[in-house]
Amino acid sequence: MYLSLTIAFLSIVSFPQFASSTWNTNEYMKRENSLIRPFHGSGSSLNNWELRGSAFASDTFIRLTPDARSMQGGLWNRHPCYSRNWEMEVHFKVFGSGKDLFGDGFAIWYVRDPSTCPGGAHCSVFGSNDYFVGLGVILDTYNNYNGVHNHEHPYISAMVNNGTLHYDHDRDGTHTQVAGCSAKFRGREHDTYVKIKYADDTVTVYTDVENRRAWSQCLTAPGIILPTGYYFGITAATGDLTDTHEIYSVRVYDLDSPDQDPAVNKERANVLPSASFFEAPRDHVDDPKPSMMSGFKKLFLILVGVIVVCGAIFIGGIFYVKQNEHSRKRLY
Ligand SMILES: [Ca+2]
Structure with a gap:
């Protein structure tokens, strides 16, 4: 509690200084899709956002899950996003008492249906639904794969789904991802941020987890079609392994150009999510017969x-x- 309050205070004090210099603040921030401290409302209700499961709001942080087993927590925006091009910055922290074993992670969503998890079916993807329709950016802290990935954990991956794909925890989602990257975002003393940009049919994910006050590109995936009018959400889950997953702010910016034809965005409301390219599965090829x-x-x-x-x-x-x-x- 004390740690969270200290972090929150330091962030409030330090954020405006670097935000104006190195971070993108020129675009129009969409207040109805954003969440900034102090969080008015408390416990399980917030303006513009809904809390689900284990999620809890204080004035300065949203705790999606405590460092305890079998928790699922969600934070869901009540207003659909009608911008065709947008950017979402999330200030978060993942930490816990586990030294080597911890999990499972959290996910940021832009989906057709805000999840009702933990109530309902298929609540198996980091506190939200499997077979979702939209975009999921998954920040996975636990390596479930029995084989050897060609990347390290924690791992960030982007998945686009039209409702037919299953997120496979056994492979940490690498079968269905459009792109991914390793990022050491867990257990950091300093502030950690992730940014998702969707512009010109390209999803790009950036992180600031090294206390550099600058974005580094994690992944980029062109050829992604996402409709307008979907909902933002952030969810987290623990299982046998545990971690605290906390959110300190969500900032959504409109990147549409002012002269963009509104009819184009309207048309875009009816498309189904799709990706022109999926990464080749990371598990492979039988070993050559050595004998x-x-x-x-x-x-x-x-x-x-x-x-x-x-x-x-x-x-x-x-x-x-x-x-x-x-x-x-x-x-x-
Ligand atoms: Ca995993």
Whole structure:
């Protein structure tokens, strides 16, 4: 509690200084889609936002889950977003008592249906629904995969779904992601931020988790079609493993140009989410059969060895015969 309040205070004091210099604040902030301290309302109700499950609001933080088992918490915006191009910045913190084992993580959503989890079916994706319709950006802290990923955890991935795809925890969603990146966002003393930008049909995710006060690009995925009129939400879950997942602010900016034809945005309301490109599955290709390969190699080496030895004996033999002939000629 004390730590959270301290963090909150420091953030309030320090945020405006760097926000104006290095961060993007030129665009119009959409108040009805944003959430800024102090959070008016308390406990389980907030202006413009709905809290679900274990989510709890104080004046300075929204705690999606406490550091306890089997929790699901959600924070859902009540107003759909009608901008075609937008940007969402989330100030968050993930921390807990676990040193090596912790989880599961949280997810930021732009979806057709705000989740009612933990009530309802398919509440299996970080406190929200599987088979969702829209965009999910998942900040996964626990590596569930038995094999070896070619990336480290914590891991951020983006998934676009038209309602038919299943998020596979066993592979940490790598089968269905459009792109991903590793980011050490958990257990940091300093403030941690993530930004999702959707502009020109491209989803780009940035992070500021190294206390640099500047965005670094995590992933970018072009060819993503998302309709207007969907809802923003942030959800988190714990299972056997636990962590505290907290949100300190959500800022949504409108990136549409002022002269954009409103009819274009209206038309865009009816499309289904789609991605032109999915990353190739990260689990792969059976291992080559090592015993057969080494068998061939061995046979080859033995053959070469035999040829070399035979050659040497043959040349040595000729040399010996020649030498003998030569010495005989000299004696007679
Ligand atoms: Ca995982």
